Amino acid sequence: MSVATSLLPELEEMISRGDPKRLAQVSRGIAEMFVQGASGFQTHHVQLFDHLLTGIVPQTELAARADIAERIAAIANGPPKLIGQLAREDNISVAGPVLRRSPVLDEQALVEIARIKGQDHLLAMTERASLSPGLTDVMVQRGERDVIRRAAANTGAAFSPIGYSALVKRAAKDGVLTITVGQRNDLPDRLLKELLAGTVDVVRRRLFDMADPTRQAAVAKAMSDLSGKQQAEKQRDFAPAQRTILSLYRAGELSETALLDFAKAYRYTESVAALSAMSGVPIAAVDRLMAGDRHDPILIIAKAIGLEWATVRALVLLRLGPARIPASADIDNVRANFMRLSPSTAERVVGFWRTRETA
Template sequence: MAVAMSLIPGLDEIVRQGDPKRLAEVARRIAELFLQGAANFRSDHVDLFDHVLIDLVPHTGIPARADLAERLSVLANAPRTLVGQLAREDEISIAGPLLRRSPVIDEGVLIEIARMKGQGHLLAMSERPKLSPDLTDVIVRRGDRDVVRRTAANAGAFFSQAGYSSLIKRAGKDGVLTLAVGQRDDLSDHLLKELLAGSIDVVRRRLFDVVKPSKQAAISRAISEISGVAGCVESRRDFAPAQRAILALHRSGGLNEAALLGFAKAYRYEESVTALSAMSGVKIATLDRLMAGDRHDPVLILGKAIGLEWATVRALILLRSGPARAPSPVDIENVRSNFVRLMPLTAERVVNFWQTRQSA
């Protein structure tokens, strides 16, 4: 401290003279003194350096301030006012290191900066080890695509209910964000279902493949509910005659994809569902509810899992709609594309879940 104190008496004269080069040199020397002895300084020593440097550091150039910010960013006893001053600078090479990791920036300062500064500051902030719900509310509201993706992928970030709602809404148009949000450990099953409901099929399948095994069951359950397994009324169809017919066909060795295709093309719903049940191992009641749902996904999943050709899957899609309500060619092409992209392993996992659920 003796060296630092010896510099301080002459500061008034240096500041009055206003020589930029001399001010910058003094700032550099005092900052270096602090950095070399920071581990041994008491809080009152740190406050003294803080008081002196906040007036001197602005006279240094951008490279010098950026270097100082980088070195201060890892110190638990960095001068708090100086750090806040540097973190508010527009130049991201200066503010960035402190916003990413400095442990001495107050929550209020972070929120203030998040509300006022640009995307570079928000992006740097999104990498902090911990982010509070109040802070992520601002980041998600103001951040661009890259900022929000980075924040959602930060395991140390916490989100309010409103924050999660905003994330899920934005994820509906951003598959990468869907994957980031869907892999979060703190995402509830309810929010997971909401996230999946707004995503396209290929993103759902990708999410299933990348999450932890413990979360795959929750995804399968959500997809099943979205597809119509849960909450549907019981079917009034009589499947008994179809069961007898399919059993006889099976005994004669005639139960195959060609037979299923024939049933579907003839719009013989009960026979088609019963044949699918025999070929997939999923109960008729479950398949009936799936087929009666609002989405084509269950048909694609079943078809891919048991190795059906697109022609048969297409016939089953048309069967669901009925002869008077055929989907448009554009819709059919979109469904075909989804079927082609669907991975067999993913489809098999979902079908296995249906089988396990019906057994339970």
């Protein structure tokens, strides 16, 4: 330890001269001394190395800082100030090793870094052996696709009720994430059912096939419950809605405005009945198209009868239901598809549907 102490005057001189290469060489040497003796060091020894290294490491070259971060990342009694310093660096080659492995970083530090740093830092943290609910809350809020998928796949991650709800909403737009989240044993049954309700049958079946035997029972029950609910929805009574639409028609008030009002109020049967009356496509066919996996059929009917985008958007949201909030990019893609659709093409398709269903 006297060797480390005797370096202090020389270090001060090197820092004042600003010689990064010499500082890199010395800092690597001190870090190696620490790594070799860390298991036997007491607190005051660690503090001395921490003081030495925090004074010189920030002045060294990038490669040296990354090398030191890699060397000390997994040490249980690593120098805390230096590790905190490295973890907050913008360059992920320096911050990454300690963010992934250092047991010295506490939850407060990790949450702080997660709130202010970019996706590379969040991605590195998803590799930690455990992730607290406070940390995963930030990841779900700020993380992009890869971060969310990796956090959900981490068996040592814990999610708060708010975090899990947000995770399920994100999964509605990501089949891979749906499968990953659905395999988690700590996902409550209520949220498992909500997760599966937001996806298509092929993803549900894939989740069942990939889940371990203890999880398959919960997945199967959720799928069965949803199947019963969907069957009940197929048997909807459209008679009251048809009477409402007929009254509007007789009063000369069956218009796009009325349809928009129904869709915005999530009045499904009235919306379907109005679309049927306005397009001439039988109500059972419109119901089947509305309940399908794709938005395209509704775009086609809307284009054929000359609906505006605001009404089409309301119908798309109606299809998804009030519990699901689509991403802006998804809505933009639907709008682009609607704008590209030719009215003549849409009219031919709708004409075919009318003829087929009548036959």
